[in-house]
C-alpha cells in the first residue's frame with residue numbers, strides 16, 4: 001500500500017483557506033524545518049515544512065505511532081545525518097519524500113502529507 005493522498009489544509013481544524021502562503025523557501029532556516037501552528041478557539045492544528053536535498057515536504061505534525069508532534073522543543077525535524085524525519089518521542093524515522101516510516105514502532109505507516117503548491121519560491125496551501 002502506498003502513501004495516502006495528501007490532505008487539503010482547509011479540511012483540517014482551525015486552518016486557513018486554500019492558497020495561503022505557508023513559507024518563503026529562501027527564508028527557511030539552515031536546517032530547513034518550520035512548524036506552523038493554526039489555532040481557532042479550542043482547535044489546534046500543527047503542520048511542518050521540511051526542505052531536503054530532494055525538495056520540500058509538508059506534513060501534518062502528528063506521528064502515526066502515538067499521535068505526538070514529531071518535534072519537541074524546536075523546529076528541527078530531521079535526524080542528525082539529515083536523511084530521515086525523526087519523531088523525538090520514540091524515535092520513528094520517516095522518509096521525507098513520502099512520509100513513510102522506515103524504522104521504529106510505526107514502520108510501514110505514513111505521515112499525512114499536506115497538499116501544497118510551490119510558486120516563485122514560495123509554498124502555498126492547496
Ligand code: FES
Pocket residue numbers: 063064065066067068087088089090091092104105106
Ligand atoms: S509517537 Fe512517534 S515514535 Fe512514538
